[in-house]
Amino acid sequence: MLQVRKISLVQFKNYPQRVFGFEKRIVGITGRNGSGKTNLLDAIYYLCFTKSYFTTTEAQNVLYNTNGFRLEGLLERGGSTEKIVCTLKEGKKDVALNDDSYDKFSRHIGQFPAVMIAPDDAEIILGGSEERRRWLDALLCQLNPGYLDHLIAYQKILLQRNGLLKAIAETGHNQDALLEIFDDQLADHGIPVFEARRNFLGPFIPRVQALYDYLSGTHEVVDIKYQSHLHEGDFRKMLIQQQLKDKTLQRTSTGIHRDDLQFLLNGYPMKSSASQGQRKSFLFALKLAQYEVIRQFKQFPPLLLLDDVFEKLDQERVSRLIQLVKSGEYGQVFITDTHADRLLAAFDGDGDIIQLIHM
């Protein structure tokens, strides 16, 4: 089992310096609004993913008016204790596992799997396609390290290809030979990403359906449609066919960077048709299905970080969720709430199961 035993935060967000120890499988984090509950979950997330769940701007993770942070975690995994240290010092970031710094942070991803469920997740449904790709990518990276390598390479080549398209428009020079090299490389890295996304969704949807039914206590048909240009034919050929159009647009108009997921409820787009309650149930089902897939793949349960669930779900759904995470199939679970008594009551007042930490 994977468990965080201790975390020390120095100048991370609102924490000048603080150490937390976790002894139980379920950890309740309580405190008033703005006391730093979410920031603590984010610190745990950071140790697993080498980045914040909420921001890509490192400066936002640093305590105001200071110039760096340090996070140190002791995690138990498969009977041994692993030390993860993440630091940002004068703008330079370092991540080390057992005092050994990584050359590439991507090598760390997937070793300490975790799933966060947070209020902002509604953006996965309501936001642009980028939000959905980001969610799917974060998931697939944990299952398959090669996926992240292809994705990083693809993004780099995409930037180069777009740069070249701009240069062609500005100078009028013929650069078709170089464009073809980029087309080839884009296809080399884009096709495996497409295949991983497509193959993943088939078996994933029934899991989401089962969890949706369980949480909502009713049956409504949920579906996820994978929208990609790459369904339409050979990606390499498509890139060549689109060269003229891309030269006019000065950007690459086809590829996995334009992929999207469409979430459907009873056949209608969730974004426009579902109620807030239906959307919330779907998001939880989506995230818990993600948890199950990672658990099955890793053969041990990931960490589960639940932010503000009591504010998001009605009482019935919350109690079904609690029943689920209490079961032996779940690993360490962190739950935040403003009310310690409500949290404890949700676990039948059983202090043997849940450790309460007050901010």
Ligand SMILES: Nc1ncnc2c1ncn2[C@@H]1O[C@H](COP(=O)(O)OP(=O)(O)OP(=O)(O)O)[C@@H](O)[C@H]1O
């Ligand atoms: N870089 C930073 N430096 C100092 N303080 C910060 C930084 N980033 C965020 N904060 C502060 O952290 C607090 C928010 O913490 P957090 O979101 O963890 O609260 P919370 O306990 O989860 O609240 P809620 O119950 O409202 O969800 C805010 O007061 C915010 O000003």
